[in-house]
Amino acid sequence: MARQFAKTELAPIAKEIDEEGRFPWEAVEKMGPLNLFGIQAPRPFGGAETDSISYCLVIEEISRVCASMGLMLAVHNGVVVHPISQFGNDAQKAKFLSPLVTGEKIGAFCLTEPNAGSDAMAIESTALSDGDSYVVNANKIFVTNGGVADILIIFTSVEPGNVKKGFSAILVERGTPGFEVGLLENNCGMRANPVSSIILNDCRLPKTNLLGREGEGFKVAMAALDNGRIGIAAQAVGIAQGALDVSLKYAKERIQFRVPLAQHQAIQLMLADMGTMVEAARLLTLNAAHVKDRGGDLSGPSAMAKLFAGRTASKVASMGVQIHGGYGYSKDYPIERYFRDARATEIYEGTNEIQQIVIARELLKRGED
Amino acid sequence: MDIIVCVKQVVAGDRVKIDPGTYSLVRSAEFSYINPFDLFALEMAVQLKKEHSGSITAVTMGPKISEEVLWEALALGADRAVLLSDPRFSASDTLATSYVLGMGIRKIGKFDLILCGMRTTDGDTGQVGPQLAEELDLPHISAVEKLDGEKDSFRVDRVSDGFREMIEVSPPVLLTIASKTVVRLPSLNDIQDAFTRCSIEYWNLEDLNADPNKVGRPGSGTWVEGLTPTAQKKSCVFIEGDARQQARMLLSKLLEKNLLS
Numbered sequence: 190m191a192r193q194f195a196k197t198e199l200a201p202i203a204k205e206i207d208e209e210g211r212f213p214w215e216a217v218e219k220m221g222p223l224n225l226f227g228i229q230a231p232r233p234f235g236g237a238e239t240d241s242i243s244y245c246l247v248i249e250e251i252s253r254v255c256a257s258m259g260l261m262l263a264v265h266n267g268v269v270v271h272p273i274s275q276f277g278n279d280a281q282k283a284k285f286l287s288p289l290v291t292g293e294k295i296g297a298f299c300l301t302e303p304n305a306g307s308d309a310m311a312i313e314s315t316a317l318s319d320g321d322s323y324v325v326n327a328n329k330i331f332v333t334n335g336g337v338a339d340i341l342i343i344f345t346s347v348e349p350g351n352v353k354k355g356f357s358a359i360l361v362e363r364g365t366p367g368f369e370v371g372l373l374e375n376n377c378g379m380r381a382n383p384v385s386s387i388i389l390n391d392c393r394l395p396k397t398n399l400l401g402r403e404g405e406g407f408k409v410a411m412a413a414l415d416n417g418r419i420g421i422a423a424q425a426v427g428i429a430q431g432a433l434d435v436s437l438k439y440a441k442e443r444i445q446f447r448v449p450l451a452q453h454q455a456i457q458l459m460l461a462d463m464g465t466m467v468e469a470a471r472l473l474t475l476n477a478a479h480v481k482d483r484g485g486d487l488s489g490p491s492a493m494a495k496l497f498a499g500r501t502a503s504k505v506a507s508m509g510v511q512i513h514g515g516y517g518y519s520k521d522y523p524i525e526r527y528f529r530d531a532r533a534t535e536i537y538e539g540t541n542e543i544q545q546i547v548i549a550r551e552l553l554k555r556g557e558d
Numbered sequence: 559m560d561i562i563v564c565v566k567q568v569v570a571g572d573r574v575k576i577d578p579g580t581y582s583l584v585r586s587a588e589f590s591y592i593n594p595f596d597l598f599a600l601e602m603a604v605q606l607k608k609e610h611s612g613s614i615t616a617v618t619m620g621p622k623i624s625e626e627v628l629w630e631a632l633a634l635g636a637d638r639a640v641l642l643s644d645p646r647f648s649a650s651d652t653l654a655t656s657y658v659l660g661m662g663i664r665k666i667g668k669f670d671l672i673l674c675g676m677r678t679t680d681g682d683t684g685q686v687g688p689q690l691a692e693e694l695d696l697p698h699i700s701a702v703e704k705l706d707g708e709k710d711s712f713r714v715d716r717v718s719d720g721f722r723e724m725i726e727v728s729p730p731v732l733l734t735i736a737s738k739t740v741v742r743l744p745s746l747n748d749i750q751d752a753f754t755r756c757s758i759e760y761w762n763l764e765d766l767n768a769d770p771n772k773v774g775r776p777g778s779g780t781w782v783e784g785l786t787p788t789a790q791k792k793s794c795v796f797i798e799g800d801a802r803q804q805a806r807m808l809l810s811k812l813l814e815k816n817l818l819s
Contacts (some may be wrong), residue, residue: 190633190745190746190749193743194743222742222745223745223746224745224746224747225746228746232747237745237746237747237750238750239746241752243746247746261685341603505563
């Protein structure tokens with residue numbers, strides 16, 4: 190279904206929406222009835238409650254054709270719907286989960302700030318208690334889906350000066366007084382996703398919007414990111430597969446020295462490496478999904494999957510450009526879009542280096558046997 | 559209204575491989591999908607069930623991997639799915655296939671309507687529907703585009719040689735469907751429901767109480783003697799000269815091939 194949807198609804202517009210930096214509402218509206226906004230969300234709220242393997246396959250197939258929409262769904266499902274399902278109370282689920290799951294509203298996750306990213310504890314935003322409310326001031330940047338999101342998870346501190354103790358997750362709705370969408374980022378890839386800054390200026394939010402308990406924000410963020418990394422790994426696998434698809438097609442079409450490129454051994458060697466890397470990245474990703482479904486410790490496997498899949502997407506897309514030669518550097522062929530899109534998967538939802546820190550920590554934690 | 563929909567797993571056009579010994583199609587789950595005409599039939603069944611209630615049973619004959627198309631049928635709205643599968647069914651031509659399907663449908667029992675795709679995109683004979691109707695001694699109407707009516711009487715539109723025929727018919731009847739209805743994609747919930755709530759029933763030769771001489775190669779009235787590919791040859795001609803000369807040359811080439819009348 191996801192493959193068919195991507196083929197019929199996204200393939201015809203992927204190039205255009207990338208060039209125009211346009212969020213394709215006409216295609217997005219068709220995703221809700223297919224449950225793409227609540228892939229793993231609980232049934233009572235309209236979700237499909239699939240396992241994580243199915244989740245990865247959906248994100249991969251969408252990203253294979255349009256990485257911007259793969260990203261939109263991975264963030265919405267992986268780091269917004271998932272933590273609300275996991276940490277939200279019944280009232281929060283009723284209020285926030287239902288419209289998110291149907292796709293009536295789109296979600297975003299706001300952690301990064303000008304001086305805090307990989308170092309999440311360096312956030313400067315604050316939520317001061319005032320009766321039944323928090324008064325929140327925050328400057329969040331690089332917010333995926335920021336330009337279109339209606340329900341956002343904001344990470345802030347309820348104890349100014351003591352982020353470690355006060356780190357908390359609060360739900361905010363677009364339109365709340367003091368809520369402002371900043372400028373859209375002019376990114377090199379994933380251009381159909383309206384990544385923006387989000388500014389909260391003395392924004393008064395009811396305390397009932399606190400997700401989890403006060404001081405539990407780091408736990409919420411890390412659980413969301415451990416989970417989100419699987420989605421981003423699947424997205425990277427999709428980009429890599431898409432880059433391989435278009436490279437295979439081109440290698441069969443393009444004639445050089447009177448034979449198709451694909452008949453030259455130098456090109457075959459590249460294709461073989463690309464295919465092998467994509468398959469390895471896919472299996473690492475599905476392994477992380479499997480670990481999650483079994484209830485195992487997700488940090489190591491999801492970091493490994495995300496690290497390897499991100500590197501694979503970049504490497505495979507780069508090799509794809511090489512196969513295309515001069516045309517690979519031209520906007521006339523889709524490989525350049527995969528090349529630009531791929532690079533972000535090594536950066537967001539934890540850079541490669543952060544994944545390496547997580548992986549090393551997990552390895553060193555284990556006993557000697 | 560109880561409806562039986564016959565579906566078939568077909569091989570993607572660019573992935574067709576032929577077994578050199580038996581001249582039959584080599585199937586693989588990865589490059590196979592549900593015959594598009596069967597999807598039209600299934601969609602018509604779903605719409606009829608919405609209007610008249612009842613049940614939809616999807617039936618196919620094939621090896622175990624054909625169950626993929628039954629899962630798809632379940633996700634799209636079938637209530638029950640039956641796979642008629644036995645090594646002795648292999649190498650069945652359309653006649654033997656119709657016999658096996660007929661025996662399966664006899665075992666299913668009650669039905670008002672049998673819907674088949676008008677033809678398949680791989681075998682492309684268009685024979686199984688009509689032959690199945692003969693096997694079950696039912697009236698049939700082929701190439702149906704539209705169906706309206708009450709439970710006891712249908713008005714069926716069929717297309718034929720530039721005409722549209724309107725036919726009244728009473729159930730039970732077999733229709734082969736040509737309509738190009740827009741087929742819905744199943745939602746993730748539909749797919750989940752198919753796998754959690756439904757199962758596939760597997761029936762072999764003995765389950766059907768079928769005559770082994772009427773299935774597979776022994777039961778086939780035809781068999782393939784030989785098979786040679788007829789790949790279309792493409793050639794590319796470069797037209798040179800300035801724009802005027804190129805246009806003139808292109809025009810003469812098109813006229814030469816009778817492509818401009």
